[in-house]
Amino acid sequence: MSAGLAPEGGEPEFLRAFDIQAGDFAGAGNVSIAVKNLLKELGFAPEVLRRAAIAAFEAEMNVVMYGGGGHMEVFIAPRAVRLVISDHGPGIPDLDLAMQEGWSTATPEMREMGFGAGMGLPNIKRNSDQLRITTAPGQGTRLQVDIFPR
Amino acid sequence: MAHDNHQRGGQGNGNGQDLPTxxxxxxxxxxxxxxxKACSAKAIRVRGGVAHILPQACVNCGDCFRACPHMAVRCRTxxxxxxxxxxxxxxxxxxxxFSQFGYRTTPNQILLALERLGFQQVMDMxxxxxxNSVAMEEYLLAHPELRPGIxxxxxAVIRLIAGRFxxxxxxxxxxxPPRVFAGKVVKERLAQSQxxxxxxxxxxxxxxxxxxxxxxHDPVVLDQPYVDGVFSFREIYGPLLQALQGLEEDHTLQKCSGAGIAWAMSGxxxxxxxxEHTLDVAGFDEVVRILEMLEAGRLRDLRFLEAHICPDGCLGGPLVVENHYRAKSVTxxxxxxxxxxxxxxxAKIKQFMAEGLYDWRQEARPCPLPPLDPDTSQAIAKMKAIQSLTARLPGIECGVCGSPDCQTFAEDVILGRAGEDLCPFTLQRGGPHPAPAGRQTVTVKDLVDKLGLEVAAGAGGLGREVKGGYISDLLSDVMANAQTGAVWLTIQAHQNVxxxxxLKELAAVILVGGRAPAEETVAKAEQEAVPVLAAPDDAFTLAGRLHALGL
Known part of the structure; x- marks a missing residue:
């Protein structure tokens, strides 16, 4: 999506992976909370926690709602937080369209619950320093969110 | 009830300041x-047979006080x-x-009874x-960007926020808040006028x-220097009950309506x-859940959040006298x-606000629990160590080690606050989970040497690794349940053993209680190189000795 920024202090290393269940609205948000608490324990600044929490939550909800389940992996370096969110969903046919604010494929039921504002991907982009999206119809979607503490 | 010996002129002055609540x-x-187990803040450890509170992590919710059947937890008032x-x-x-004395006692009577106890001025809180509701409302209206105001x-909620959010x-x-405002008004206005x-x-x-x-450890010291002490309901209840006896209701101190009476109840x-859009939440875990949602950028429509650490709000406080359901009914x-x-x-409230009467003296300061290490690289290394230790712990959250759960125990070990040997399951025994990698292997020969067992047959297999043990005299049970690499303790001495x-790829057979193998058994064991050992101990005793060896 954007020009590749090399994180200072080396490539982030894998730390932990979390499963995300498809359609699990009741448990939705738990993975983001766990990720945020993990970063808090590592001593990342509140600003990093806030951005990571928001990006993680939006990505988690996308996997719950559209992705047919998947997982979130956390990679860490002293000056970089990387979240890799992969799902088994239908993929995103038109990524440029999906990145537009307000564009949504949410069902009426999802909207009923306060989702589907078309803010998910734009929100992730806004809160990350680098966002890479790999997707193709029928191939699932992989998001790589990089946050570099300032 | 335990008390500190603080000096006149403020609860935080003198010795009192250093004492935990x-x-x-x-x-x-x-x-x-x-x-x-009751402490949601994970602020308690039991070490050396005694529980103690970690003051940095404690938010003074009182859940430990409620949980202790031995009256060992003390609240300092x-x-x-x-x-x-x-x-x-x-x-x-x-x-x-007002909710502590049943349906018939009015707020006015309670305020008059307080006066009777010797207070020169009794505030109708x-x-x-x-x-305060009006002041909060006015502040919210003047600051539409604040979403939500808490x-x-x-x-306790403020401490929770300063520490974890x-x-x-x-x-x-x-x-x-009203208690501090009361103190400020009394000291800055009333004292002068009187x-x-x-x-x-x-x-x-x-x-x-x-x-x-x-x-x-308080992040927001609003109370000082306006509030000089805190009396608990429990301590003042008896004297108040006496003062209510034969009370003459000759004047009126109560100005409040039901809105004020119910103000400290959840909701x-x-x-x-x-x-528009207010939310009330009560109880430690529930408050945490809502704060997590807020921190994740959710609940964006919310304008005002009322959060109480106690169930049902202050009616459920640890030092109340009345049952909190009944107190709610009375309220x-x-x-x-x-x-x-x-x-x-x-208009009067707006004037007070303009005069700065509601202003805090100092800003709230965050007091987050320290990260695993101030250096992020070190913190990452420690987290990996914690993860690998947690994987070796049984995950049954028994608390026997003195830490509230396995994850916290692993943190305590890696941060040097506990020894790994405090866990009765890790290392010493195979435990419910696989033994840690890199552990020294135990062979059948090691058992023979250390326990003085007799090798009755199958000496060719003495180099086999022992991974555990199994005790049974029913062959089909062993077929069903014994693990590969186990030593099998039995009294059956026939060749089918x-x-x-x-078939089960066991490490060895140990005949217990001094039994000797049958001739056919010896022959078959030699043929298959399955060690058959003989022990004078019974199975129970031998199993204990095997455990002591680290199996």
Whole structure:
């Protein structure tokens, strides 16, 4: 999506992976909370926690709602937080369209619950320093969110 | 009830400042896990058979106090006789006090009874609470960007926010809560108008909890220098009951309506603060859940959040006397009786705000628990070590090690706060989970040497690795349940035993109770190189010795 920024202090290393269940609205948000608490324990600044929490939550909800389940992996370096969110969903046919604010494929039921504002991907982009999206119809979607503490 | 020896002139002055609000009496503590398990903040450890509280992590919620059947947990409040240290003692009682004396006792009677106890001035805190609602409402209206404003009334919630949700500290409404406002008004206005020496004015909050006893770890020290002490409901209840006997209701102190009476009950503030979208939440875990949602950028529509650490709000405080369901029933009755319409003059509140009467003296400061290490690389290394240790722990969260759960125990070990040997399951025994990698292997020969077993047959297999043990005299049970690499303790000495050992790839067969193998058994064992050992011990004793070897 954007020009590749090399994180200072080396490539982030894998730390932990979390499963995300498809359609699990009741448990939705738990993975983001766990990720945020993990970063808090590592001593990342509140600003990093806030951005990571928001990006993680939006990505988690996308996997719950559209992705047919998947997982979130956390990679860490002293000056970089990387979240890799992969799902088994239908993929995103038109990524440029999906990145537009307000564009949504949410069902009426999802909207009923306060989702589907078309803010998910734009929100992730806004809160990350680098966002890479790999997707193709029928191939699932992989998001790589990089946050570099300032 | 335990008391500190603090000096006149403020609960934080003198010795009192260094004392924690909650503490555990080592003499009374039985070293059980009840408080350890009750503590949502994970602020308790049991070490050396005695529980103690980690002051940095404790938010003074009182859950340990509620959980302890041995009365070992103490809440520090001010001894009642401290009111005699001031010429002009003033009472500022939480309106929750109105719920403690049944349906027929009115707030006015309770305020008069306080007067009878010797307080020169008794504040109607219900009224000050109604004023506070207006002040919070006005602040919210003037700051539409603040979403949501969080009520500053519960000090335990404020500590929780400062420690675990520092990014939300800016959402706490910078309006003095009623108890502190009372103290400020008394000392800055009333004392003057009465011609009292301000140093001789002692303002005492009467509270259903000890969380209002501010200490060195408090992030928001709003109470000082306005509140001089906190009397608990439990301590003042008896004297008040006596004062209510034969009370003459000759004047009126009560100004509050039902809105003030119910203010400290969960939902009381959310109902009184008239802005769009209010939410009230009560109970430690529930509050954490809502704060997590806020920190994740959810609940964006919310304008006002009322959060209490205690279930049902202050009615459920640890130091109340009345059962909190009954207290709620009484509160609802009084609300109907006195009506929910507040008669507070909004213009006057606005004037107080303009004069700075509601302003905090100092900003709230975050006090997050320290990260695993100040250096992020080190913190990452420690987290990996914690993860790998956690994987070796049984995950049954028993608390026997003295830490609240396996994850926290792993943190305690890696941070040097506990020895790994405190866990009865890791390392010493195979435990419910696989033994850690890199552990030294144990061979059948090691067992023979260390336990002095007789090798009856199959010496060719003495180099086999032993991975565990199994005791049974039913062959089909062994076929079903024994693990590969186990030593099998049995009294069966016939040749089929060897067949089972071969099929299940057991490390060895140990005949217990001094039994000797049959001839055919010896022949088959030699043929298959399955060690058959003989032990004089019975199975129970031998199993114990095997465990002691680390199996």
């Amino acid at each position: 909650m503490w555990i009496d080592p003499q009374a503590c039985q070293g059980c896990v009840l408080c350890l 001010t001894p009642l006789e401290h009111m005699r240290r001031f010429q002009h003692p003033v009472a500022a009682a939480s309106p929750t006090l 219900g009224w000050l609470c109604e004023m 009520s500053p009334s519960c000090p 520092p990014s939300l500290l800016g959402n706490v409404l910078p309006i003095l 011609g009292w020496d301000p140093r001789e004015v002692g303002v005492f909050h009467i509270a259903p909890c000890a969380a209002k006893m501010v200490g060195p 009381g503030q959310a109902a009184a603060v008239d802005v 609802l009755r009084q609300m109907r009786r006195f009506g929910a319409m507040s008669r507070v003059n909004r 060897v067949a089972v050992a071969v």
